[in-house]
Amino acid sequence: MRNSVKILILVALIVVTIVFTLTTGTFKMSLTDIWALVTGQASSKIELVFYKFRMPRLIITLVCGAALALSGLILQVVSKNPLSDPGIIGVNAGSGFGVVLFIAFVAGSSGVNHLYTLPLMSFVGGLLTVLLVFTLSFVGGKFSSNTFILIGIATALGVTGFVYVFTSMFDDTQMDMLNRFFAGNIWGDSWQFVIVTIPYIVIIMVITLFRVREMSMMSLDDDMLETLGMNVTREKIILIVLAALLSSISVSVAGSISFIGLIAPHIARMLFKVDMKIIFVGTLLIGAFLLSFADLIGKTVAEPLIIPVGIVVSLIGGPYFLYLLFRGKTI
Amino acid sequence: MNRTYILASALFIGVLASFFLAMMIGVEHYSFQTVLNSLMHPGADDTVTQTLMEIRLPRVLVAFLVGMMISVAGLIMQTVTHNDLSEPSILGINAGANLMIVLVVVLVPTITFVGLVISGFMGGALVGIFILMMTRYNSPVKLVLAGAGISLLLLALTNFIVIANGLGQFAMFFTSGGAAGQTLSNVLMVTPVAIVLILILILMSRELDVLLLSDDVAHSIGQNQRIYKFVSLFIAIMLAAISVALVGNIIFLGMLVPHIVKMIVGHLHKKALIFTAILGGVFFVLADMFARMFSEMPVNAVIAMIGLPFFIYIIRRRGHTYA
Numbered sequence: 001m002r003n004s005v006k007i008l009i010l011v012a013l014i015v016v017t018i019v020f021t022l023t024t025g026t027f028k029m030s031l032t033d034i035w036a037l038v039t040g041q042a043s044s045k046i047e048l049v050f051y052k053f054r055m056p057r058l059i060i061t062l063v064c065g066a067a068l069a070l071s072g073l074i075l076q077v078v079s080k081n082p083l084s085d086p087g088i089i090g091v092n093a094g095s096g097f098g099v100v101l102f103i104a105f106v107a108g109s110s111g112v113n114h115l116y117t118l119p120l121m122s123f124v125g126g127l128l129t130v131l132l133v134f135t136l137s138f139v140g141g142k143f144s145s146n147t148f149i150l151i152g153i154a155t156a157l158g159v160t161g162f163v164y165v166f167t168s169m170f171d172d173t174q175m176d177m178l179n180r181f182f183a184g185n186i187w188g189d190s191w192q193f194v195i196v197t198i199p200y201i202v203i204i205m206v207i208t209l210f211r212v213r214e215m216s217m218m219s220l221d222d223d224m225l226e227t228l229g230m231n232v233t234r235e236k237i238i239l240i241v242l243a244a245l246l247s248s249i250s251v252s253v254a255g256s257i258s259f260i261g262l263i264a265p266h267i268a269r270m271l272f273k274v275d276m277k278i279i280f281v282g283t284l285l286i287g288a289f290l291l292s293f294a295d296l297i298g299k300t301v302a303e304p305l306i307i308p309v310g311i312v313v314s315l316i317g318g319p320y321f322l323y324l325l326f327r328g329k330t331i
Numbered sequence: 332m333n334r335t336y337i338l339a340s341a342l343f344i345g346v347l348a349s350f351f352l353a354m355m356i357g358v359e360h361y362s363f364q365t366v367l368n369s370l371m372h373p374g375a376d377d378t379v380t381q382t383l384m385e386i387r388l389p390r391v392l393v394a395f396l397v398g399m400m401i402s403v404a405g406l407i408m409q410t411v412t413h414n415d416l417s418e419p420s421i422l423g424i425n426a427g428a429n430l431m432i433v434l435v436v437v438l439v440p441t442i443t444f445v446g447l448v449i450s451g452f453m454g455g456a457l458v459g460i461f462i463l464m465m466t467r468y469n470s471p472v473k474l475v476l477a478g479a480g481i482s483l484l485l486l487a488l489t490n491f492i493v494i495a496n497g498l499g500q501f502a503m504f505f506t507s508g509g510a511a512g513q514t515l516s517n518v519l520m521v522t523p524v525a526i527v528l529i530l531i532l533i534l535m536s537r538e539l540d541v542l543l544l545s546d547d548v549a550h551s552i553g554q555n556q557r558i559y560k561f562v563s564l565f566i567a568i569m570l571a572a573i574s575v576a577l578v579g580n581i582i583f584l585g586m587l588v589p590h591i592v593k594m595i596v597g598h599l600h601k602k603a604l605i606f607t608a609i610l611g612g613v614f615f616v617l618a619d620m621f622a623r624m625f626s627e628m629p630v631n632a633v634i635a636m637i638g639l640p641f642f643i644y645i646i647r648r649r650g651h652t653y654a
Contacts, residue, residue, distance in 0.1 A: 081472065081476070083473070083476040083477075083480065084476075085480075087483065088476065088479045088480065088483065136643055136647070139647055146472045147646055147647065149472055149475075149476065150416065150472060150475060150646045151642075151643050151646055151647075153421070153475055153476070153479045154421075154583075154639060154642040154643060154646070155639065155643075156479070157420065157421065157582045157583065157635070157639075158582065158583070158635035158638065158639035158642075159635075160582075160631075161582055161629065161631035161632045161634065161635035162632050162635060164629040164631065164632065165628050165629060165632045167629075179490065179493065179494065180494075182486075182490065183487075183490045183491070183494055184487075258483045258487075259483065259484075262480075305495065307491065307494075308490075308494065310487065311487045311488075311490055311491045311494075314483060314484055314486075314487030314488075315484075315487060315488070315491075317484075318480070318481075318483065318484025318487065319484075321480045321481075321484065322461070322480075322481070322484070325461075325477050325480070326464070
């Protein structure tokens with residue numbers, strides 16, 4: 001199959017998911033309602049549900065899915081390890097720590113508008129954790145990717161231990177809030193969050209796009225790249241900082257979500273083989289599709305119970321991960 | 332005097348000291364005299380003795396027992412997987428036990444402690460099978476990644492069950508970990524099992540030593556590797572699962588203690604096992620004591636404070652061998 005056809009199929013899948021996402025849920029809408037919206041003749045109630053609730057959530061899932069997937073692709077390319085994922089190396093745990101600090105110290109104090117404080121703290125927590133792991137991964141002045149992954153996993157474990165330092169003073173609602181974060185619940189699903197996060201994510205994606213050439217060369221041996229004249233350590237630093245930004249922004253509004261960054265680049269590589277530019281685009285599309293699809297599944301499959309999207313993603317992504325492990329020598 | 336005897340007596344003193352310290356220090360502090368008095372007359376009718384015997388003593392004993400079990404489990408897993416970083420929580424065995432326990436509690440709310448242990452074992456064993464299959468890759472990074480991935484998946488499943496059934500507070504206990512709230516009867520039930528399991532491992536120590544060699548060498552010596560790998564991993568998983576049922580998911584301990592022991596007494600299992608068991612117990616008793624001193628901080632946070640830097644140090648120092 002030609003690459004353009006594959007891309008078209010992916011886009012079609014995303015469109016179908018979008019349509020289903022917009023029409024299903026507690027408040028049912030039909031396709032004629034959607035059409036009425038397009039032509040501007042819909043009732044105010046439908047307009048409210050559509051613009052105030054469904055649209056922002058949809059945009060968040062699409063963009064954050066793409067961002068997490070891209071972050072995973074970068075990490076996999078840089079570490080030359082196809083099992084890397086931002087969630088595995090500590091972004092989620094760090095963000096969780098930020099959330100705990102928020103619940104413990106900020107949420108209680110009244111009188112201030114905390115709308116952005118929570119995602120901000122979560123973002124800072126995630127970013128600091130990755131950067132810390134990253135700084136620790138320089139052995140003898142050289143960045144070592146395997147060290148990065150191992151330290152990342154250990155830090156994720158350790159930070160999770162610290163998360164529970166403050167939980168002993170939490171009541172049930174606070175505990176519930178934290179559990180929801182770790183289950184991966186999209187909480188930033190209003191326009192304010194779309195406005196403060198999406199532009200940054202898009203800008204970082206564009207910056208990353210300019211480094212596609214370096215990314216595609218990373219599959220070569222480090223020594224060989226040095227001989228060819230690339231400053232490998234510098235390129236790795238730039239790419240990892242980009243990945244850290246992408247994933248911590250996404251996690252701060254979408255909650256703790258793992259596996260998207262693992263499976264989306266994988267499927268993209270399977271579909272598009274070697275050309276990094278097309279893999280890049282494919283990864284974005286697959287990531288966007290996976291997260292919005294998982295959100296759709298989460299809200300429809302066990303109605304009226306809404307399964308957090310992070311759990312759905314793990315239930316889809318986990319078995320795929322196991323399959324990758326067992327497929328054998330190629331990993 | 333022989334180095335081993337010096338070490339052994341140092342550990343013995345360590346056990347006694349940590350026991351009394353842990354008995355003395357906590358939310359309420361007691362003097363050495365009080366602790367000794369209560370231990371001499373456990374039936375005495377004052378509140379201090381009752382507190383010490385019914386709350387503090389079971390807790391200290393649980394901590395010692397669990398520290399022993401987790402550390403030994405870690406040592407065995409490191410041997411079997413040929414991987415210095417293996418440990419029940421890193422390999423995902425704790426997450427497996429955790430999931431199964433939560434699942435069983437949902438299905439059978441009236442389950443007994445023994446039931447919890449058995450279900451925890453089944454969950455851990457399932458993950459263990461995966462891990463055994465993974466060992467053929469012999470790459471620490473892949474093994475640890477596999478464990479982390481499996482843990483994430485199992486945690487998601489656990490979370491799903493927890494959210495769907497409103498078990499938040501109950502599951503909290505397993506994720507945060509802690510030695511509080513165990514009864515003396517549970518401790519007394521588990522103790523013989525743990526000791527027997529560790530004794531079996533000590534009896535197998537020569538065979539375990541052979542496992543340290545590369546597979547080819549072991550094969551040419553004529554040992555049936557599979558059986559010993561299977562049996563020792565089976566026991567290690569049992570130890571880990573019992574610990575999860577007692578104190579929840581404890582991190583790093585199973586990696587930390589065997590590492591320190593191997594640095595001091597070497598890799599041969601007979602010594603390493605005994606020292607690991609005792610040092611693990613002492614370590615966890617002290618960690619639990621610190622947790623108590625800082626207004627019931629989760630014991631995992633205490634261990635992580637020591638364990639995480641140590642882990643990072645090991646990876647950085649031996650990074651090239653893991654690459």
